[in-house]
Amino acid sequence: MRPAGPAPSDDDGPAAAAPLLARAHELDEAEPLRHLPGRYLLPEGLLYLDGNSLGALPAGVPDAVADAVRRQWGEGLVASWNTEGWWDAPQRVGDAVGRLVGAAPGQVVVGDSTSVQLFQCYVAAARMRPGRRVVVADPDAFPTDLHLLSSAARLADLEVVPARPHEVPAVLAARGGEVALLALAEVDYRTGERCDVAALTAAAHEVGALALWDLAHSVGATDVDLDAAGADLAVGCTYKHLSGGPGAPAWVYVAARHQRDVDPPLTGWHGHADPFAMDGRYVPADDVRRMRVGTPPVLSLLALEAALGTLDDVTAAQLRARSTSLVGLLVEALTALVPELPLAGPADPARLGGHVAVRSPDAWGVVRALAARGVVGDFRAPDLVRLGVAATTTTHADVVGAALALRAVLDADEHRGAEHAVRSTVT
Amino acid sequence: MRPAGPAPSDDDGPAAAAPLLARAHELDEAEPLRHLPGRYLLPEGLLYLDGNSLGALPAGVPDAVADAVRRQWGEGLVASWNTEGWWDAPQRVGDAVGRLVGAAPGQVVVGDSTSVQLFQCYVAAARMRPGRRVVVADPDAFPTDLHLLSSAARLADLEVVPARPHEVPAVLAARGGEVALLALAEVDYRTGERCDVAALTAAAHEVGALALWDLAHSVGATDVDLDAAGADLAVGCTYKHLSGGPGAPAWVYVAARHQRDVDPPLTGWHGHADPFAMDGRYVPADDVRRMRVGTPPVLSLLALEAALGTLDDVTAAQLRARSTSLVGLLVEALTALVPELPLAGPADPARLGGHVAVRSPDAWGVVRALAARGVVGDFRAPDLVRLGVAATTTTHADVVGAALALRAVLDADEHRGAEHAVRSTVT
Known part of the structure; x- marks a missing residue:
């Protein structure tokens, strides 16, 4: 079980720390999801602000994975594809993810x-907008x-037109009827800045993209x-805030209205009707299953399913409220x-996702x-220190503790001359 | 641990059974890999002839998976990408697979x-043979x-020209300089029939494909x-004879000589130099890593790695010898x-892979x-009963036992009227 997290005493840090720490404890006590960290295992004493990487x-x-290995695979063997619901897991787990991104059932597969x-x-998307060749995309998107x-x-044969989120309306106005697709991330993977999914989706639709x-x-x-915003397509990974495990399988959303037209290129047999x-002839399933490709990694998929089970009684709105409170305090603590x-x-914090980054030449x-x-x-790279809060596991005391540690690092000059050759790790 | 497998007594079956059972026991006793089944867990009494599906x-x-979950993920967290070698696992596990398909290290990723x-x-492949538009492929290949x-x-913009393996030489002769690629399976997923990888590869190369x-x-x-045959590219799954687990990740081989030219379409960030x-600009790795795509499913990948560890002291030739012996006895028992x-x-059996199929309208x-x-x-579908031998876990007694059970099913008419609506399962 998760320990309460180290609570630096007032004399550990600068004067500004005391009120921050006091407020952190108040917020943690009043937090409606304060029981949530207890559902996760974190090493004692660690301030883990990298849940946005893993x-x-x-x-x-x-236990869920052990059961999948020993009983489902070891004893059930190939029959478990049916008896344990492995075959339908991509849709079943997809729906569980969908619940957290505003997708009604039947629109997500994992x-x-x-x-x-x-x-x-x-x-x-290009195939759904024949005759249009432009994709508008953020040049600072995650590289992949x-x-x-x-x-x-x-x-x-598409043309990629770069536009930062704030430039999108102007670019859409300029290229209008040529645009097949607007492709953006809601949360910038470096700065944490959010953009307005509903407004930008509407702007894309306005020009027919x-x-x-x-x-x-x-x-x-x-x-x-996603449903309320009228989004057409969405993707995401599950190993960050959902705690699905390292390399946990990703998900894809196709709005119900597009599912009979969407024509993906990876026509694997799991997407067959x-x-x-x-x-030998490919006939796509008549729903979101056509986004399935080959045989999915069942052990990783069942680990993800168990991880999502942890959140069965929690809504996206609750997670967002907790995340915003944590991010707000983190920004305040860093600024102070x-x-x-x-x-x-x-x-x-209303304009941030679940992480905050500060710049330093010695990042x-x-x-x-x-x-x-x-x-x-x-x-x-090149200059960001990224601190992620997890609505599931991070406490308000943690974020103040992290800012205090950062203060101490800078004061003691511990950050200079560290080995730069080794690069970290998965986003 | 694996039990010795049920050994039907002589009076359980028809007269032809006695000499088959006697020989099965002799073969099992003399088998150089007779210790191998003991390294796998199978339910007591089960004759599992579906290792070619899972x-x-x-x-x-x-234990390996439990360690990956509890210690590597739970305690090591994101640092395990480096400290536990998660990042390099696709190549490391790839080399372990490569050893079993004649691929020197550095040519396979998982x-x-x-x-x-x-x-x-x-x-x-099409990009490596610009100007050639034909792909010759088996119309009876696995659907995906x-x-x-x-x-x-x-x-x-390619043209697919169908050819069963025995028709390939004639088709290559006819289409010669138009052919970019010959794409075949070594072992027919239904009938078990093998084709000659070296000879057909040479035939492709002769026309520049x-x-x-x-x-x-x-x-x-x-x-x-693969190396000896001069193959260019190869793929395969790992959840069948390698026991990598349900949906265990697949592998791809690119011959060393092609690795700086191969230009795959899924330019994910794990394939970046x-x-x-x-x-934001994609620069592919200068070796087989460029076949990597996104973040791999680490738990499934580590399960596969542990499964391959089971075979560390075994060669492909040894597995093949055991498989051939089992398949030979299975054919003999079924025929008798x-x-x-x-x-x-x-x-x-020299012309078969690791499974045998018989036809029945009541399959x-x-x-x-x-x-x-x-x-x-x-x-x-529509009419095959497929029985797979696993060089790792199947015994000669098992294959005779399976044939005897099949005899008993037919004699007692147990196969008629079974529910046809439910279809089975992963190949």
Whole structure:
């Protein structure tokens, strides 16, 4: 079980710390989801602010995985594809993810990586808007989004037009009827800045384009509502705020209204209308199952399912409220305690997802020095110290503790000269 | 631990059974790999002849997975990407698979599904043979191969020319300089029939084409030698004869000589030369890592790694010898005991992979009735009863026991009228 987290005493830090710590404790006591951290296993004393790279282990996962291995695989063997519901797991787990991104059942499947499903979506979107060749995308998106978009553009003869989220309306106005797709992330993976999914989706629709949302940094942290926003397509990973495990399979959303038209390029047999007919001709399933590709990694998928079970009684709105409260206090603590490191994104927690980044020319050294103090954040080239709050496991005391540790690192000059050759890790 | 397997006494079956059983016991006693079944966990009394759909659980896997979950994920958290070697696992596990298909290190990566990697290979092969538009492929291949090939053909403007393996030389002679790729499976997923990888690869090369091999039913069952055959590309799954677990990630082989030219379409960030530079421009790794796509499912990948560890001291030639001996006895037992069900493939075990199929208009009912007797095979539409031997876990006594059970099912008419609506399961 999760310990309450270290609570630095008032004399540990600068004067500004005392009121912050007091408020952190008040907020933690009043927090409606204060029981949630107890459902996860984190090493005693660790301040883990890297759940936005890999979420903490939910307490129920080890037994669920052991059961999947020993009983379902070891005893049930191949029959478990039916008897244990392995075959339908991509849709079943998809619905559980969907609940947290405002997707009514039947619109999400889980199985491959985000990269694979991004490719699916780019090509499929272009096919749904024949005659339109432009994809508007954020040039500062997570690299894999851009890599796969370039590849899809090469295969499907598309033109990629760069636009930061705030530039999108102008670009859409300029390119209008040429635009097949607007592809954006709700939360910037570096700065944490959010954009307005509903407004930008509406702007895309206004010119007849589709909107694809990368929600890798959103799901479990924001209360994005895909159905309400009228989104067309969305993807996201599950190993961050959902704590699905390392490399847990990603998900893809196709709005119900598009499911009979969407025409993805990875026509694997799991997307076939009748997979066991063993028909050489591909007939896609008539619903979101057509986004399935090959045989999914069942053990990883069942670990994810158990992780999602941890949140069965929690809504996206509750997670968002908790995340916003944590992010707000983190911004406040950083601003008060380490004013010399500027925020990379906005200060208003309403405009942030589940992480906050500050800039430092010694960012790598800072991250290493924090780790040595038991505070895990991560580095994003070239100059970002990224601190993620997890609505599930982080406490308000944790975020103040992290800011205090950062203050101490800078004061003691622990961040200089750290080895720069080794690069960290999975976003 | 694996029990010795039921050994039907002589009076359980027809007269032909006695000498078969005697020989089965002799062969099992003399078998150099007789210790191997003891390394796997199978339910007591079960005759599991469906390892070619999902291999048995290796005894070392539960602890390895538990460690991956509790210690590596739960305690090591995001740092385990480096400290536990998660990041390099696709290559490390790839080399372990490669050893069993005649691939020197550095030519195989593991991570996505076979379907995904087939698509990668089709598109990449077409790009490596610009100006050639024909792909020669087996029209009776496993459906996903054909589905993905059709999709790649549509995107890359290719023509798919069907040819059964024995027709390939004539088709290559006819289409010669137009052919970019020959795409075949070594082992027919239904009949078990093998084709000659080296000879057909040479025939492809003779007309300047590349050769792609689907080894899903080969790896762990045959001694295919990709390097010696001069193969260009190969893919395969790992959940059959390798016992990697349900939906265990697939592998892809790119011959060393092609690794700087291969240009796959799924340009995910794990295939980037410097993934943590977070560069929006895609620069592929200069080796087989460029076949990596997104973040791989680590738990499933580590289960596979542990499964492969079970075979560390075993060679492909040894597995092939054991498999051939088992298949030979299975053919003999089926021919002697159930002569009314014709073999779907050849009778010569040298021409078979790790499974044997017989035809019956009541195939589904037969498979169900066998299962009720504790003999697990599988059904392939429309009329095949498929029985797989696993070089790792099946004994000679098992295969005779299965043939006797089949005899008993037919004699007692247990196979008629079984529910046909429910279809089974993963190939």
